[in-house]
Amino acid sequence: AQRVTQPEKLLSVFKGAPVELKCNYSYSGSPELFWYVQYSRQRLQLLLRHISRESIKGFTADLNKGETSFHLKKPFAQEEDSAMYYCALIGKGGSEKLVFGKGTKLTVNP
């Protein structure tokens, strides 16, 4: 079964501080992992995916298959990073349903 766990419902940091949003997953095959972001009153949008290994808006995420984790990190948080962040998993090649974690609300204080 596919499962995504985000242990923190809320995360609050100060501007300029490092931030890490945790995500752990459970899947029997080779999943594809994503981070989606939802800014206030907007639709969800893709932030980054593990296969692209890119940095978007200063965020990076590394897939750790041994620990089944896909934590999202940013070295210096900005106020505009305040949003809901969802970790998501889909079976490789899009063969299975897209499953989300419960989300983490990040607040970056001035």
Add this chain to the structure above:
Amino acid sequence: NAGVTQTPKFRVLKTGQSMTLLCAQDMNHEYMYWYRQDPGMGLRLIHYSVGEGTTAKGEVPDGYNVSRLKKQNFLLGLESAAPSQTSVYFCASTRGTEAFFGQGTRLTVV
């Protein structure tokens, strides 16, 4: 190219009433999904479809029905609305593995 469009954006129903939410995508995507978003619960999958004429249950399917008669449309129906179905509903479609979301439908059942 409008992407994923949901109608209506807002709706208030009385307990026991029925309604249909429409999701339309113009990207020729095979997979489509309906989620509900509730505080502290994240995005929960209601039903999904892997192609025209096919549907499957997600995590919280009770009280909802869906149909995918045309590839571009995915309908979510509530036959007899209940206050527990008060939520924000999101539709999504996937291309390969990246998901594109609608703007959401805020449904209140009184």
